[in-house]
Amino acid sequence: MSQTNGQTGGQTAVHHGRTLDLKLCIWRQPGPRAEGRMVEYDLPGVSEDMSFLEMLDLLNERLIAKEQEPVAFEHDCREGICGSCGMMINGQAHGPQLGTATCQLHMRKFNSGDVIEIEPWRAAAFPIVRDLVVNRSALDRIVEAGGYISVTAGAAPEANIIPVPKPVADAAFDAAACIGCGACVAACPNGAAQLFTAAKVAHLNLLPQGQAERFSRTEAMVERMEEFFGSCTFHGECEAACPKRISLENIVLMNGDYVRAKFKNRRLAGRR
Amino acid sequence: MIHLDPAVPDGPIEQKWDQHKFEMKLVAPHNRRRFEVIVVGTGLAGGAAAATLGELGYKVKAFTFHDSPRRAHSIAAQGGINAAKNYRGDGDSVQRLFYDTVKGGDFRAREANVYRLAQLSVNIIDQCVAQGVPFAREYGGLLDTRSFGGTQVSRTFYARGQTGQQLLLGAYSALARQVEAGNVELFDRSEMLDVVVKDGRACGIVVRNLHTGQIVSHAAHAVVLATGGYGNVFYLSTNAKASNASAIWRAHRKGAALANPCYTQIHPTCIPASDEFQSKLTLMSESLRNDGRIWVPEEFGDPRPPNQIPESERDYYLERRYPAFGNLVPRDVASRAAKREVDAGRGVGPLKNGVYLDFKTAVERLGRNTIEERYGNLFEMYERITDEDPYQVPMRIYPAVHYTMGGLWVDYNLMSTIPGLFVGGEANFSDHGANRLGASALMQGLADGYFVLPYTVPNYLAGMLGQAPIPADDPVFRAAEAEVADRTQRYLSTGGTRSVDDLHRELGKIMWDNCGMARSREGLEKAISEIAALRVEFDRDLRVLGSADTLNQSLEKAGRVDDFFELAGLLCRDALHREESCGGHFRVEHQTEEGEALRDDDHFAYAAAWEYAGPGAEPILNKEPLEFDHVHLAQRSYK
Ligand SMILES: Cc1cc2nc3c(=O)[nH]c(=O)nc-3n(C[C@H](O)[C@H](O)[C@H](O)COP(=O)(O)OP(=O)(O)OC[C@H]3O[C@@H](n4cnc5c(N)ncnc54)[C@H](O)[C@@H]3O)c2cc1C
Ligand code: SF4
Numbered sequence A: 001m002s003q004t005n006g007q008t009g010g011q012t013a014v015h016h017g018r019t020l021d022l023k024l025c026i027w028r029q030p031g032p033r034a035e036g037r038m039v040e041y042d043l044p045g046v047s048e049d050m051s052f053l054e055m056l057d058l059l060n061e062r063l064i065a066k067e068q069e070p071v072a073f074e075h076d077c078r079e080g081i082c083g084s085c086g087m088m089i090n091g092q093a094h095g096p097q098l099g100t101a102t103c104q105l106h107m108r109k110f111n112s113g114d115v116i117e118i119e120p121w122r123a124a125a126f127p128i129v130r131d132l133v134v135n136r137s138a139l140d141r142i143v144e145a146g147g148y149i150s151v152t153a154g155a156a157p158e159a160n161i162i163p164v165p166k167p168v169a170d171a172a173f174d175a176a177a178c179i180g181c182g183a184c185v186a187a188c189p190n191g192a193a194q195l196f197t198a199a200k201v202a203h204l205n206l207l208p209q210g211q212a213e214r215f216s217r218t219e220a221m222v223e224r225m226e227e228f229f230g231s232c233t234f235h236g237e238c239e240a241a242c243p244k245r246i247s248l249e250n251i252v253l254m255n256g257d258y259v260r261a262k263f264k265n266r267r268l269a270g271r272r
Numbered sequence B: 001m002i003h004l005d006p007a008v009p010d011g012p013i014e015q016k017w018d019q020h021k022f023e024m025k026l027v028a029p030h031n032r033r034r035f036e037v038i039v040v041g042t043g044l045a046g047g048a049a050a051a052t053l054g055e056l057g058y059k060v061k062a063f064t065f066h067d068s069p070r071r072a073h074s075i076a077a078q079g080g081i082n083a084a085k086n087y088r089g090d091g092d093s094v095q096r097l098f099y100d101t102v103k104g105g106d107f108r109a110r111e112a113n114v115y116r117l118a119q120l121s122v123n124i125i126d127q128c129v130a131q132g133v134p135f136a137r138e139y140g141g142l143l144d145t146r147s148f149g150g151t152q153v154s155r156t157f158y159a160r161g162q163t164g165q166q167l168l169l170g171a172y173s174a175l176a177r178q179v180e181a182g183n184v185e186l187f188d189r190s191e192m193l194d195v196v197v198k199d200g201r202a203c204g205i206v207v208r209n210l211h212t213g214q215i216v217s218h219a220a221h222a223v224v225l226a227t228g229g230y231g232n233v234f235y236l237s238t239n240a241k242a243s244n245a246s247a248i249w250r251a252h253r254k255g256a257a258l259a260n261p262c263y264t265q266i267h268p269t270c271i272p273a274s275d276e277f278q279s280k281l282t283l284m285s286e287s288l289r290n291d292g293r294i295w296v297p298e299e300f301g302d303p304r305p306p307n308q309i310p311e312s313e314r315d316y317y318l319e320r321r322y323p324a325f326g327n328l329v330p331r332d333v334a335s336r337a338a339k340r341e342v343d344a345g346r347g348v349g350p351l352k353n354g355v356y357l358d359f360k361t362a363v364e365r366l367g368r369n370t371i372e373e374r375y376g377n378l379f380e381m382y383e384r385i386t387d388e389d390p391y392q393v394p395m396r397i398y399p400a401v402h403y404t405m406g407g408l409w410v411d412y413n414l415m416s417t418i419p420g421l422f423v424g425g426e427a428n429f430s431d432h433g434a435n436r437l438g439a440s441a442l443m444q445g446l447a448d449g450y451f452v453l454p455y456t457v458p459n460y461l462a463g464m465l466g467q468a469p470i471p472a473d474d475p476v477f478r479a480a481e482a483e484v485a486d487r488t489q490r491y492l493s494t495g496g497t498r499s500v501d502d503l504h505r506e507l508g509k510i511m512w513d514n515c516g517m518a519r520s521r522e523g524l525e526k527a528i529s530e531i532a533a534l535r536v537e538f539d540r541d542l543r544v545l546g547s548a549d550t551l552n553q554s555l556e557k558a559g560r561v562d563d564f565f566e567l568a569g570l571l572c573r574d575a576l577h578r579e580e581s582c583g584g585h586f587r588v589e590h591q592t593e594e595g596e597a598l599r600d601d602d603h604f605a606y607a608a609a610w611e612y613a614g615p616g617a618e619p620i621l622n623k624e625p626l627e628f629d630h631v632h633l634a635q636r637s638y639k
Helices: A052-065 A137-146 A166-176 A183-187 A194-206 A214-228 A237-241 A249-263 A266-271 B016-023 B044-056 B094-104 B111-131 B163-181 B246-253 B286-290 B317-321 B331-346 B360-366 B368-386 B441-462 B475-493 B500-515 B521-541 B553-577
Strands: A019-028 A037-047 A115-119 A128-130 B036-040 B059-063 B184-187 B190-198 B201-209 B215-219 B222-225 B264-270 B293-297 B355-358 B395-404 B421-423 B606-611 B620-625
Touching: A037 A052, A052 B500, A137 A194, A137 A214, A137 B163, A166 A194, A166 B163, A183 A194, A183 A237, A194 A214, A194 A237, A194 A249, A214 A249, B016 B111, B036 B044, B036 B201, B044 B059, B044 B163, B044 B184, B044 B222, B044 B441, B094 B111, B111 B163, B111 B441, B163 B184, B163 B441, B190 B215, B190 B222, B190 B246, B190 B475, B201 B222, B201 B475, B215 B475, B222 B246, B222 B441, B246 B421, B246 B553, B264 B286, B264 B331, B286 B368, B293 B317, B293 B331, B317 B331, B331 B355, B331 B395, B360 B368, B421 B441, B475 B553, B500 B521, B500 B553, B521 B553, B553 B606
Parallel strands: A019 A115, B036 B059, B036 B222, B059 B184, B222 B421
Antiparallel strands: A019 A037, B190 B201, B201 B215, B264 B395, B293 B355, B355 B395, B606 B620
């Protein structure tokens, strides 16, 4: 075995693909109470293999070199699963590619000479912290209201005692795939969080384990949501913006359960 | 020297945990509210621990630097979680999971801890299913499993390619329930920057609010760290960008021994780097090796596209060299084998820096739909990054830094060498020895969080009944706060020319080149001096713009990279002192004729617990001897 770890090209490779020269217009706002404005930057020499966030890294490195403060933006896993990143790219939440979080968007989807406008999520419930960073804690408050199945550690029955039909497990999974990014709220003209909340509600309400608390959960979560967010008038923009393709059907399901929660005799809930 | 007491209970290994649970002290329900516990980190280990301690009635404060517990790096785990349920009737058992883990770890883990982990694995699945984790199911409605490397049974439970996400959402929901109930107070965007120790016990922490820059102390009867791994010391890794070692490093500086830092895991199946702006590497889950076959062209530098290379001219080198385990050999073995092919000049792709992972046979055998169901999101992720369709063209993969087996030394109770400071999840060193088997980190994090810490922390607390925590305005807290503030100011006022990322990238390159998949005395000595030189550069030429009282991401990174520098030095020293090859630690001087890792059990069958000796001073080595009474020491063979 040779003595090097040479990840051939790994950390030193030189790129040979297409490069793009871009103009960026980015929302800069130094703090929560400060004024913000759009600022233009020229960014030549962007490799098409870069992710959108690597393009912003490059911009930031160049800004720091010029002694200008870098653009603040949220990111972490850079694999489309943590839900940290999120920005309006040319007016679209997470940019032009359907079913894709910002970190998974690559520069090959753009052309040299493009002007790219980048703004933070805009929603009354998401105050701006700085530049492209917003505070999405209101989403956590909705989950705290009832987004769980109450089970004490150690009290769980043997796992295979509750068979879950595969289609049911799959449907619950589809709803549970939500990454909590908030794009649905940002895309909604009313700043509603129906798609997020419905994804959480549907995940648990579909499963047999979730039946005991089904109606109390729905009621609590919907009402908590309404404390923070606008109301849903069924525009459907959220579904188009969602990087995990969470379906509007979940909202129908949640609304149905909410109505039933109000009228149903809960002692009969076990009978569905 | 620190006195290392592993505190392993007496008795037969099968009964140790049960007996210990009986012997540990309890706190009566009405007294629990009088105890305050701090949990730093809300990933699988921390989230589960905070939720469970809250549920029991303790007053818990949970801290994360993320904006929500749901964003912890655990969310990114893909492939699955092991448990000895034996639902397949394929010969699995607690005993076998224990055996596989000790052997997979190349005989460098503490047997008693591993046995407990195997026992608890079955409870984890029960717990998670009850919480509503949507694990994969068979048509009959029962739970499905798949195989992972280093085992010959199918014991890995999974939720498509998003197992970590679903498990974390489960732990997060349990935590959210306790927050709502008022049992847990949640501090998000709060980065712990010091552990406070008084009279030899951990009594609290100092945190900085990342939005306002405010530095605040929190006092408690006990502190739990569950702050994840340190793979980002290599800059490029599969870890999330913000994953860092500051919490454990600062605890180390306060007296907690750090064990086996050189045991780092290089994962065999990641997407190869494409250019110099690469900000991280992306994992392609090990589960893909269930159905994908790894190969390289037999001919050096074969220019043909993969689909035009006939079967007879392909070398399925894992199947050839390891017929019993084939593509499912453990990670360290698979990674070194890939490196060997690429180094020999048989690498593929535009930069010749990968090997193929081919699904052609699997698609033919099982149909595209089945493959899509099993790995759809991974294939999509691959396509997004590389612009190639893995259903048509084989994936290109190469090893990358992925996981760190080393971490703070803990005893059987998961307590560090600082009394009152407990450590769970990837942040501690327990259970995986020198190499972790796939799907075992999620298992360990949840075992620690749901089932171990909720017993061992109260056992510690019980002895403190009636004592109030040291108040958060005690001089010892004030001094720690001042130190944190100084440090922050120092980064801002250096006024140099190089960005944090620039310096971090250079550190990562030193580490990868000299302390990555193959290590040598010469390379490690070189790395140690290069790291020291670069550290001087960091102190002199760092540029962090802006101020300390707003969100300042460069400032956050500066503190983390500062700690990575010190950790990198220790990591290389540990690698240098360990004159053997074991698991993820491969010293070129110590290998068999076939190029496999060559352990030296006579001299190195111990955990190396390093003690901090002050800035710039040589760290002190303490040894915990390891005994193997149940799994007999043998050279690992996967042939
Ligand atoms: C891409 C990828 C895939 C993986 N797939 C698998 C798999 O399939 N199966 C498997 O078993 N394992 C897998 N692993 C490993 C596994 O995911 C991790 O080891 C595990 O999730 C770590 O959990 P944790 O709770 O210890 O830490 P983390 O989930 O990393 O959580 C750390 C927490 O600590 C907080 N924190 C850290 N420092 C501070 C500080 N200073 N102040 C305040 N808060 C702090 C963070 O905010 C976070 O909440 C994978 C890892 C990666 C990188
Ligand atoms: S529903 Fe979709 S858009 Fe909304 S938070 Fe979840 S993943 Fe994001």
